[in-house]
Amino acid sequence: MNAVALEARALRKSYDALEVVAGIDFSVAVGECFGLLGPNGAGKTTTLRLCLGLTEPDAGEIRLLGEPVPARAREARARVGVVPQFDSLDPDFSVAENLVVYGRYFGIPERVIRSRIPELLAFSGLAGRADALLPTLSGGMKRRLTLARSLVNDPELLFMDEPTTGLDPQARHLIWERLRQLAQRGKTVVLTTHFMEEAERLCTRVAILDRGTIIALGSPSALIAEHIEPQVLEVHGPGLTAWIAGAGAHAPRQEHVGETLFCYAEDPEPLLAELRGRADLTTIHRPANLEDVFLKLTGRDLRD
Amino acid sequence: MAPLFAPPTLSLRLFAVWGRNWLVWRKLALPSLLANLADPLIVLFGLGYGLGAVLGEMDGMSYFAFLGAGFVCSAAMYAATFESLYSAFSRMHVQRTWEAIVNAPMTLDDVIAGEWAWAATKAVAAGICVLAVVAAFGFVRSPAALAALPVIVLLGLAFAALGLAINALATGYDFFSYYMTVVLTPMLMLSGVFFPVEQLPSGVQVAATLLPLYHGVSIMRPLLSGELAPGWFGHLAVIGAYAMVAFYIAVVLTRRRLLR
Numbered sequence: 414m415n416a417v418a419l420e421a422r423a424l425r426k427s428y429d430a431l432e433v434v435a436g437i438d439f440s441v442a443v444g445e446c447f448g449l450l451g452p453n454g455a456g457k458t459t460t461l462r463l464c465l466g467l468t469e470p471d472a473g474e475i476r477l478l479g480e481p482v483p484a485r486a487r488e489a490r491a492r493v494g495v496v497p498q499f500d501s502l503d504p505d506f507s508v509a510e511n512l513v514v515y516g517r518y519f520g521i522p523e524r525v526i527r528s529r530i531p532e533l534l535a536f537s538g539l540a541g542r543a544d545a546l547l548p549t550l551s552g553g554m555k556r557r558l559t560l561a562r563s564l565v566n567d568p569e570l571l572f573m574d575e576p577t578t579g580l581d582p583q584a585r586h587l588i589w590e591r592l593r594q595l596a597q598r599g600k601t602v603v604l605t606t607h608f609m610e611e612a613e614r615l616c617t618r619v620a621i622l623d624r625g626t627i628i629a630l631g632s633p634s635a636l637i638a639e640h641i642e643p644q645v646l647e648v649h650g651p652g653l654t655a656w657i658a659g660a661g662a663h664a665p666r667q668e669h670v671g672e673t674l675f676c677y678a679e680d681p682e683p684l685l686a687e688l689r690g691r692a693d694l695t696t697i698h699r700p701a702n703l704e705d706v707f708l709k710l711t712g713r714d715l716r717d
Numbered sequence: 718m719a720p721l722f723a724p725p726t727l728s729l730r731l732f733a734v735w736g737r738n739w740l741v742w743r744k745l746a747l748p749s750l751l752a753n754l755a756d757p758l759i760v761l762f763g764l765g766y767g768l769g770a771v772l773g774e775m776d777g778m779s780y781f782a783f784l785g786a787g788f789v790c791s792a793a794m795y796a797a798t799f800e801s802l803y804s805a806f807s808r809m810h811v812q813r814t815w816e817a818i819v820n821a822p823m824t825l826d827d828v829i830a831g832e833w834a835w836a837a838t839k840a841v842a843a844g845i846c847v848l849a850v851v852a853a854f855g856f857v858r859s860p861a862a863l864a865a866l867p868v869i870v871l872l873g874l875a876f877a878a879l880g881l882a883i884n885a886l887a888t889g890y891d892f893f894s895y896y897m898t899v900v901l902t903p904m905l906m907l908s909g910v911f912f913p914v915e916q917l918p919s920g921v922q923v924a925a926t927l928l929p930l931y932h933g934v935s936i937m938r939p940l941l942s943g944e945l946a947p948g949w950f951g952h953l954a955v956i957g958a959y960a961m962v963a964f965y966i967a968v969v970l971t972r973r974r975l976l977r
Binding site for chain 1: 730733736737740741744812813814816817818819820821822823824976977
């Protein structure tokens with residue numbers, strides 16, 4: 414394995430009586446894209462804040478790019494970029510001014526940042542927009558500008574907290590594409606997301622957090638192979654109740670959620686044969702994915 | 718990361734925060750400066766000349782000069798307060814500007830220090846504008862009035878720090894009404910801006926000596942006539958103590974709010 418970019422050991426953090434991070438361990442290798450997944454309130458954002466040294470852990474150790482955090486968090490943050498969950502761009506500034514002012518927080522001279530602006534904007538799909546005012550930008554453009562802003566210091570590691578929430582497919586794909594390019598340049602990425610498809614596409618490894626602990630850790634394909642049968646059928650329709658009794662014979666595991674029956678199987682053929690030609694049932698047949706793993710491990714109850 | 722009650726660490730990095738606010742203000746500088754000039758111009762003209770004609774002299778000077786000296790101080794107070802309450806709250810809470818800054822290699826102490834210096838800068842701009850109006854009407858008697866500048870700076874730092882402490886407790890913009898109504902407006906009335914403090918009942922006079930604005934006015938009024946107030950050092954010390962203690966409290970309260 415490569416050198417370690419980020420390492421957390423036995424990390425704990427409580428707010429009042431609630432232990433939000435309850436003893437987690439993980440390490441991220443240089444060049445990896447590491448996903449932190451979990452339902453709302455699982456401790457993802459708190460974990461990121463701990464890694465950045467923005468809040469002190471109750472117990473445990475963090476090393477970010479070799480620096481102990483929070484003791485030398487400032488020095489570590491100088492080599493890190495952050496795309497926060499919520500828009501924090503300066504609405505009073507133009508696109509270019511946002512980058513220049515942010516660069517000053519890293520002690521980068523204005524002249525240096527100005528010379529890098531065309532490249533940063535081209536990378537973020539904002540070429541020619543240097544003088545655009547913030548209120549004229551769409552949500553997707555603001556997100557891309559936040560990505561550009563996180564790169565002003567040419568960071569070795571990027572933290573991205575739900576980078577594509579609220580974006581349309583075009584903008585989402587552009588962010589994904591750029592993340593891949595950053596990975597090719599050897600940047601390490603630590604990403605939180607609710608979108609399992611996103612994690613499956615981008616992440617070399619993911620950690621699934623629930624109630625402050627890591628309940629699964631591995632590559633998306635390994636997690637799917639380990640936790641879920643490879644094929645899934647989703648069946649719904651007016652004939653479902655009548656059919657359910659017979660389905661059990663062919664599906665080793667099934668889950669009845671509201672109006673839908675999820676059947677998980679190694680070999681879906683017997684089930685498919687039975688369902689073929691039934692007008693009162695609609696069937697979707699698909700390979701198992703990370704979302705199935707996520708829902709199996711964290712449950713289907715709402716978390717807010 | 719600093720422990721909650723650790724003394725604030727001041728670093729030159731605060732100027733990156735100051736510079737960010739300066740760059741925003743520069744875009745709106747003209748209307749802002751005009752308001753800083755026009756407000757005292759209108760009020761001083763109306764009260765100084767209008768009311769002054771009825772009142773005659775006050776404390777051995779024209780009412781215009783009397784009021785002018787008070788307004789230099791109250792303008793600094795209000796400018797620092799508005800910046801450290803409403804504007805700082807926008808940056809801290811609404812725009813998440815502070816959150817973005819501490820993701821860079823900046824500390825929350827840097828941010829608060831930068832905001833402190835910035836709000837004091839706004840106070841100095843407002844104070845100088847009133848001073849210019851008073852001088853334009855011929856009521857600044859002496860070049861020694863230049864010594865008013867450090868007093869305005871100190872007042873700005875004191876009220877900026879108080880505002881930042883309140884800001885750290887705020888739940889929304891409405892929260893600031895309490896501070897404005899319960900603290901600042903009585904302070905404006907009790908500090909000798911409009912009439913000599915000696916007019917107040919003796920108990921209230923004693924209470925007035927606890928107020929930073931009172932000490933600002935006490936030193937400013939003689940200064941604009943070219944005299945150094947007796948006990949000037951004590952007045953400055955009180956304002957300075959307000960600035961230091963309130964800044965420490967502001968830092969602790971903001972750390973408690975944002976570094977949890």
